[in-house]
Amino acid sequence: MSNATIIGVGETRHAARRDDVTTTELAWEAVSAALADAGVELDDIDNAVTASQDFWEGRTISSMAVNEVVAGYLRPESKVAADGAQAVMYAWARIAGGTYRLGLVLAHCKESAADPHAVEVAAMDPYVLRDLDVDETVAAGLQAGLLGYPAELRAAAVEAATRRSPWRDPVDASAVLASPGIASPLTALERAPLVDGACALVVAGDETLAALGRTGVRIAGCGSATDPYWTDRDLTAAPALGAARDAALAAAGWDGLPEMVEVAAPYAHQALMWGGEMGLGAPERVVEHIGGPGSPRGGWLGGTPGVVAGLSAVAACALALREQPGRAVAHGATGILGQSHHVVCLEAA
């Protein structure tokens, strides 16, 4: 069995509208940066796992757009229709099992190219809910109401996240509270902005690492788990997150969480709730965590695209571990109100 080690990280500039690039070009921006960071060429890559969603891309088999920029021509690419953190888990297995030696992981999304309401309504149960025109914002409002976190605390989470973010200007809590309502009790700035972007990693097996004479950030373990559909579960809990965390920690052989934990949540109340589920403590403590060095970029609220958010969390932790070796945990989520959770344990000596 081989270790799987991250030796290259690349990420685009995430912005509201990347009209300057096609999806292919957007992906290449991240991939080429990751390849340069790793010091390898595209032709060196022997496999790729990508993450994207057909509905957001408006294209059946959305990975068609990126096949060639991940070395997919006559080589193996596979696509998870999920957050990029789950793609890391699949890529980890491909290297660890010895099937491949040098892989790319890519997540991409051009949220500006889609109608978010239509995409979210299409994720609703087609027989009952869809005709009600419910979208994820409505569902998130229901969830936030059930959780009952004070508005000031939710706003503080946004402020903390944006102060850690390389992608967004800092947003004061007062601005969050003053922003227009979108689904009671949520205001517009409590939701992560819709942006375009991509993120890529280069992952190497032990033989390749030795051949390149490189060190990197080892993927120590991964976990993933799924909860029931959002209308069939208690929206104030996310047991799948705890299950994914436990599986990842067990795979890594770790006894508990390290100080660096990046949780990717698209809504402020979810950042508080999922932080608690992860084991970061009470909501007030989670806000402190998001605003401190334990959260490299403030998670999804920091302004990454959906689908990309979890992979961006992995990338952020990997880069932070290069500066300060140790351990980190990165998280991503898939589905309405985060139905599936994915956790990645990272370690750098």
Place this chain on the structure above:
Amino acid sequence: MGRRVAIVATGQTDHTSRRTDVNVAELAREAVDRCLASAGRSLADVDAIVLGNMEMFEGINMPDQWMASALGAVGKPLFKLNTGGTVGASTAVAATQLLSAGVFRRVLCVGYEKHSEGSVQASITTVGDPVWERAVMAGAIGNFASMASVYVDESGATEEQAAKVAVKARRNACRNPHAHLRMPDITVEQVLASDMLAHPVRKLDMCPSSDGACAVLMAGEQDAPGLAARPAWVHAAVTAHDQQFMGDSLKRLAEMRSLIAASGKAYAQAGIDDPLTDLDVAEIYEPATYAELAMYECLRFCETGGGGRLIDEGVTEMDGRLPVNPSGGVLSANPVGATALVRVAEAAMQVMGDAGEHQVEGVETALATGYGGNAWTEILILRSARP
């Protein structure tokens, strides 16, 4: 080298044009239940689920999430793949790699499609690049017609030879209780008299649109022997894609580069020198009759240009030297998200001796392929012998 991996159980729905008695989730669950029942197991024995489907075909975004409970995935890792028609085989390749790495011990692959609840040809049109290709895309049939035209021009294959593939498939399907199109009295003349859809492809040259699902239980070497009397061990699991633009691969079907590349790697991994001799049966993803003839050549079952000769000589018939698609193939059942997994399941059934009336005698080695995307390939080689 990672752990060795085997298929230990399979299950399929009875594929048909319209399943009004079940919804999408129930359709998939039917295959899951049949698969687990065949092995005397339950969902408690499954560590993770890998699901394949084309979201836009039914118009459901993230169907895996809505179906999680029906799939038995609650509390477990649920991977949703989407690679086009290949996706069913992609789930088996993913499961192989997850098991080989020891991440899980038992993985359930599930593929499904309920074409009757969507607009397949409209969805397929969105496969094309939105700027350069989509405006001239017209679903699957025109695509295969252009491919077939090139193949006919290159190989000299005749419409009679293509019709023989249709006859073989629909007659084989008569022995498969899950097949959609079963036509015991079909003749070459009937195929040639069927409606011309897009030259040279006639109605009976094309696969149907089916509602159906398939599930395959895979396990690592520590569990597989206890889960099946005769597991189908994975000796090769290879993926190769082609470029995204049609104009970049003018001979797409006549010289299907991904199939040539992937089968070359798979044969090397499995120690196969002469596929026609070393394979006992093949379940290949042939969306149209002409495709099967071209794939014979790309898979090295014959020389370049020899696909028509192979069908003329009966080599790929049930009683031939290398039976191809004893199940009736894609020409007899095509629930796209499941179709490539059906190929894998059928190949495994042949190795496990579970294929019933369409069992080929003495199968030790079987090949399965998936076709999708822009001429993308997945290929697995299964054997009764442990690697």
